[in-house]
Amino acid sequence: MGAGPVVIVGAGHAALEAAAALRAEGHTRPIILIGAEAVSPYARPPLSKGYLTGRIRPHELWLRPESFFAKQHITTVLGDRAVEIDRDASRVRLASGGWITYDRLILATGAKPRELSVAGADLEGVVALRNLADAEELRCALRDAGDLLVVGGGFIGLEVASVARELGLRVTVVESGPRLMSRSVSRTLSAHLVAMHRAKGTRVLFNRELVALLGQGRRVRVAELNNGARVAADVVVVGIGVLPNTALAAQADLTTGDGVIVDRWLRTSDRSVYAIGDCARFPSPHTARPVRLESVQNASDQARCVAAALTGHQRPYTSVPWFWTEQCGVRVQMAGITRDHDRTVVSGSPAEGRFSVFCFRDGRLVGTESVNRPADHMITRRLLANGAAGPAPDDVARPGFDIRRYPTRPI
Amino acid sequence: MAKITYKHHDGTETVVEVTAPNTVMRGAKLNNIEGIVAQCGGSAQCGTCHVYIDEGNTLPLPEMHEAEDDVLYGTASERRPTSRLSCQLPVSEAIDGLIVHLPATQI
Numbered sequence: 001m002g003a004g005p006v007v008i009v010g011a012g013h014a015a016l017e018a019a020a021a022l023r024a025e026g027h028t029r030p031i032i033l034i035g036a037e038a039v040s041p042y043a044r045p046p047l048s049k050g051y052l053t054g055r056i057r058p059h060e061l062w063l064r065p066e067s068f069f070a071k072q073h074i075t076t077v078l079g080d081r082a083v084e085i086d087r088d089a090s091r092v093r094l095a096s097g098g099w100i101t102y103d104r105l106i107l108a109t110g111a112k113p114r115e116l117s118v119a120g121a122d123l124e125g126v127v128a129l130r131n132l133a134d135a136e137e138l139r140c141a142l143r144d145a146g147d148l149l150v151v152g153g154g155f156i157g158l159e160v161a162s163v164a165r166e167l168g169l170r171v172t173v174v175e176s177g178p179r180l181m182s183r184s185v186s187r188t189l190s191a192h193l194v195a196m197h198r199a200k201g202t203r204v205l206f207n208r209e210l211v212a213l214l215g216q217g218r219r220v221r222v223a224e225l226n227n228g229a230r231v232a233a234d235v236v237v238v239g240i241g242v243l244p245n246t247a248l249a250a251q252a253d254l255t256t257g258d259g260v261i262v263d264r265w266l267r268t269s270d271r272s273v274y275a276i277g278d279c280a281r282f283p284s285p286h287t288a289r290p291v292r293l294e295s296v297q298n299a300s301d302q303a304r305c306v307a308a309a310l311t312g313h314q315r316p317y318t319s320v321p322w323f324w325t326e327q328c329g330v331r332v333q334m335a336g337i338t339r340d341h342d343r344t345v346v347s348g349s350p351a352e353g354r355f356s357v358f359c360f361r362d363g364r365l366v367g368t369e370s371v372n373r374p375a376d377h378m379i380t381r382r383l384l385a386n387g388a389a390g391p392a393p394d395d396v397a398r399p400g401f402d403i404r405r406y407p408t409r410p411i
Numbered sequence: 412m413a414k415i416t417y418k419h420h421d422g423t424e425t426v427v428e429v430t431a432p433n434t435v436m437r438g439a440k441l442n443n444i445e446g447i448v449a450q451c452g453g454s455a456q457c458g459t460c461h462v463y464i465d466e467g468n469t470l471p472l473p474e475m476h477e478a479e480d481d482v483l484y485g486t487a488s489e490r491r492p493t494s495r496l497s498c499q500l501p502v503s504e505a506i507d508g509l510i511v512h513l514p515a516t517q518i
Contacts, residue, residue: 024445043452065441072443297457300450301518319518324456331478333456374478378458378485404484 003029004103006310007092009082009248011035013044014277014299015108016063021307023072031074032100034092037131038079040066045296047135048159049326052142053166061132085252087270104310107249107260107268107275108303111242111294116151120213121238123220128238129156141235142167149223149233151210153180155325157239158193161202162327171202172231174223176209184323185334186344188357189369196328196353244279244292257281259292264316266306274309276302285318286366286384287337297322320384322377333377336367336384345396347403348373358396365390379403413507417444418465420515429502435511436460436497446513453498455479459517460497461486465510468493472500488514 006022008015011033019031035041042061050056069076077094084093091099113128115121125145127138138160142148148164150157153175161171173180179190180197194204209226213236223231246256255261255269259281266274266282277299281292301319308315323334330353341359348355348371356376357369368380383390383406391406412431415438418424429438439447439460448459455478464472472495479499483490497511 045452060437063440064443068443296450296452300448304518322457324451324454326454331456372478374456374481375484378482382485 004090004101005030005032006104006106007032007034007100007102008106008108009034009092010108010110010277010279011037011041011076011078012108012110012277012299013041013063013296014110014303015106016041017300017303018106018108018276018307019074020064020068020072021304022310023074025307025311025313027307027311029103031072032077032102033074034077034080034082034094034100036079036081037133039132040064040069040076040078042132043296044131047132048129048156049163051135052139052160052163054139058132082248085248085254085273087252087273090272103272105273106306107273107279108277108299109245109248109260109275109279111244111278113238114241114243116210116213116238116240118210118212120215120220123213123215124218125220125234126213126236126238129160130242138235138237142169145169145234147232147234148172149174149231149236150239151236152239152241153177153204153206154183154239154241155181155323157237158197158327159325160237160239161197162200162329165200165202165328169235170232172233173197173202173204174208174210174225174231175204175206178206180204184339185369186338186341186357186359188344188346189332189371192350192355192371193327193332196330200328242278242294244281246279249273249275249279261290265309265314266302266317274306276306282317284321284337286321288340291337293321295321295323320381322381331372331374333370333374334367335370335377335380336365338367338369341366343393345393347376347396347401358391358393360393363392376403379406413502413504413509415502415506416508416510417446417462418510418512419446420513431502431504433502434498435462435500435502435506435509438502439497446517447497448517449498451498455482455496455499458482458486458496461488461514461517462495462497462511463491463493463514464495465512466493468510470506470509472506475499486514487516487518 041063046056081095082092091101148169150173212224214222223233244259249260250256260275305317338359343360354372370377427442451457
């Protein structure tokens with residue numbers, strides 16, 4: 001590659017890891033990070049968990065100390081945003097004016113929360129949790145509130161519901177579908193999660209939609225559902241999914257479609273522009289169709305993959321996807337993409353809250369969902385990464401099955 | 412405050428002073444020490460802050476919880492009797508002088 005800089009649009013996990021990995025791989029050219037938020041790159045997972053209770057303090061969120069950027073000669077442009085890519089001239093225009101020239105461009109623009117489209121969605125106390133400012137607003141709002149309404153039974157909503165119960169609030173979760181986390185987990189795990197939340201005192205309503213939010217003055221107080229029911233709500237957390245930030249790519253005529261479309265090497269339709277993290281839709285050996293994933297693992301591993309490519313070690317991106325969530329004091333971990341499974345086998349004891357759902361397709365293990373069973377999760381990741389066959393459904397069903405005895409490499 | 416020595420896989424080492432409350436993992440992050448990834452940020456979920464405690468260690472380390480033990484079954488580099496997750500090792504004066512060896516790979 002030429003002598004020009006690597007410009008990274010974004011300053012989240014993917015962007016920061018890309019910059020760090022480029023330096024770790026010995027890349028010596030200028031690196032410029034452009035971030036819309038005026039703060040140093042930070043970890044997002046705690047924002048819906050320990051940050052809200054105060055267990056995790058702000059300084060624990062920083063992904064690197066301030067000194068890192070100067071020491072590693074990484075230029076940060078924070079509190080500004082890239083608004084245009086001029087691909088003919090290989091440069092990016094900033095909102096504040098001025099252009100930054102690139103030799104290679106990495107789009108790590110992330111995603112934004114899907115917005116509620118009901119009356120009252122703009123009332124005070126209605127929060128979509130994505131960044132540190134949102135988390136701070138929510139942390140303060142929860143302190144003074146009695147009733148929390150969570151819209152959407154996905155990762156973020158359920159994590160916040162769990163924290164709010166811990167803080168003593170009355171909590172209602174309204175989910176438009178028939179089960180929790182329906183896009184990501186098996187029916188077995190959904191059923192376990194809803195029982196867990198209900199046992200903690202959270203009210204969970206299925207097949208219900210919000211039709212309006214009503215306020216007292218500018219502040220939200222009550223939610224109205226599509227069956228006419230009313231639910232008290234001093235705070236409303238909107239967790240109905242995210243939309244990838246593709247506007248910048250689309251404006252530059254890069255191929256987009258629920259994400260910036262990239263190839264196995266994470267290159268966009270322009271060979272000098274890459275896309276990584278929440279905004280990228282990529283072909284994966286672990287899924288039948290190209291996929292877009294919202295996870296720290298994906299952000300971090302894709303960042304490393306592109307950094308390797310830019311330092312002469314090009315290889316396709318093949319990492320095993322994995323996710324985690326903490327709800328009701330329980331550790332839930334998912335390895336692989338399980339949404340297309342045709343059979344599940346449970347190992348362990350759901351009654352004791354320690355079990356895994358092994359998910360198969362055509363008799364082959366495609367992933368594992370583990371509740372307080374980290375070994376099952378970790379070993380599944382290794383099996384999938386190494387292309388090992390793994391256990392068959394009947395093996396898992398046999399009494400005394402222990403995945404720790406399984407060879408994690410192909411034999 | 413504790414002095415922690417991180418021995419890299421290539422034979423070099425980095426010695427840093429780490430203040431409490433922090434963990435051996437966070438000590439590496441704060442001092443730009445490569446070789447510890449810590450994708451999950453320190454919640455014993457990911458197994459990418461794996462270290463080997465020096466064979467000659469006599470400093471008191473906390474007992475391993477079941478979750479840490481479980482996660483160590485799936486680390487990228489081989490598990491040894493000295494394996495720990497560095498996010499589960501809080502820094503205090505009691506571990507002043509600790510030496511940890513970084514594995515060949517975390518991912």
